[in-house]
Amino acid sequence: MAPTTQKSLILPEKQGQWFVGEQPVPTPGPKDILVKITATALNPVDWKIQAYGYFIENFPFVGGTDGAGIVEEVGSEVTNFSKGDTVVFQGWFENPKATFQQYAIVAAEIVAKVPKNITTDQAATIPLGLATVVTGLYNHNPKAKTISFTAPWEEGGTTKFAGKPAFIIGGSSSVGQYAIQLAKLSGFSPVIATSSLRHAEFLKSIGASHVIDRTLPAATIQAEVAKLTGGKPVEFVYDAISLPDTQPLAYDVLAPGGHLLLVLPESVPAEKKKEGDNKTIVTVFGNVQTPENREVGVALYSRLTEWLETGKLVPNRVEVLPNGLAGIIDGLERMKKDQVSGTKLVARPQETA
Structure with a gap:
């Protein structure tokens, strides 16, 4: 007892x-x-x-x-x-x-x-780092803070995004590490992350194709992303830092019609937003205990043991x-x-x- x-x-x-x-x-x-x-x-x-x-x-x-x-x-x-x-x-x-x-x-x-x-x-x-990515990405509840992408466990979830680039800001943060891994599980490619370069090898081992030095000027990072994607539009950006200096970069890299997930309230400068951008910005709430996140939480936890056992998730x-x-x-x-x-x-x- x-x-x-x-x-x-x-x-x-x-x-x-x-x-x-x-x-x-x-x-x-x-x-x-x-x-x-x-x-x-x-x-x-x-x-x-x-x-x-x-x-x-x-x-x-x-x-x-x-x-x-x-x-x-x-x-x-x-x-x-x-x-x-x-x-x-x-x-x-x-x-x-x-x-x-x-x-x-x-x-x-x-x-x-x-x-x-x-x-x-x-x-x-x-739990928190993973939920912050999963609830924002794959939840289909209309009341949730989500971009409602097809999950890797749903039909077409591993092929739908194949060959589409993903950009993760703050790749070595806890949330950033799970964002890299889920982007990879969803089939995004290349998966590009910013980080301190001392974490580059580790981030590549969990699924990042390229790691860009986070201390470079925003314009340099943006140019590097364009080079690495061969100019392909980046329709998915996850800003795991979401501070006033990372959000403008996230917004600039994101293609029109793309989706940006933030972990803190939005502070993208109004002058960056152009007519017809159609960029979706969502600030996530990463807890599977809330009613609107519960269903996707149940789906996640029923698969988590297998993901860890097989190394799909590190x-x-x-x-x-x-x-x-x-x-x-x-x-x-x-x-x-x-x-x-x-x-x-x-x-x-x-x-x-």
């Missing part, structure tokens, strides 16, 4: 200071599982919630949405998981679904088993933080100062003192 209380990383009030405290261990509903979290990953949204008082209104708040661990209990209607299974899942911004703690509850339909070739630390890097590279949940506080500070590149920070909640 699970214990009755657990350690959690708690934000007591808006823009307060994180601290490790005690919370009750929840009981799963009939369609849920209770996961003993052995690894949780840090994401930019986590420090922004604390620093800017962003998004969250109910306190005390437990953060974290990337989890992997061991099934502790299964609900009465769950048939595809058993106690002891190693799983990966995406949490939500409220208790008991958050992952900066030792136990969390999640609906069984949006959980995947972790295959033997992947560690739980690696698995924890997947997790982010990991840096494990010391001191369990307490180590997250320093980790978030490092992310805030932009001191993390090409790896995902992961904490192990069970190692909390």
Whole structure:
């Protein structure tokens, strides 16, 4: 049996200071599982919630949405998981679904088993980054923030985009790495990414055909993309950074009638937008827990184990933080100062003192 209380990383009030405290261990509903979290990953949204008082209104708040661990209990209607299974899942911004703690509850339909070739630390890097790409690209729900492309698991999904170039800005970011891999899975070619060149070999190993130095001037990058595509129109751009200096580049590279996915609110200068551009811009919301993202989430999680097992999908590279949940506080500070590149920070909640 699970214990009755657990350690959690708690934000007591808006823009307060994180601290490790005690919370009750929840009981799963009939369609849920209770996961003993052995690894949780840090994401930019986590420090922004604390620093800017962003998004969250109910306190005390437990953060974290990337989890992997061991099934502790299964609900009465769950048939595809058993106690002891190693799983990966995406949490939500409220208790008991958050992952900066030792136990969390999640609906069984949006959980995947972790295959033997992947560690739980690696698995924890997947949920948010992958959902941020999948929900924006392949969701067909009319209420969702999506460009509704045919998914690789749907008919024609691996051939429809064959020979069409894709451009990923911020290829070495967590989201960028999954954007590269899904562009490749969808059949886009070439898949061109910007990144710090020290990550070029790794990005090529996961599916980038070409890596352009992200520090080059925007006009140089644009010219390089045109050269690499042989002047073919780029109808799909994923800006995994979405800052005011990357969005204009993303918009300029995108062909008329093309689709641009952003991870932050749009800030493309109005003077760039020409009559008849017909460029679709969507800011994604990458969580499979929301009602409008749930169906595509179920489709994704039913395939995730196989993707990982066969190497179709490679997790982010990991840096494990010391001191369990307490180590997250320093980790978030490092992310805030932009001191993390090409790896995902992961904490192990069970190692909390």
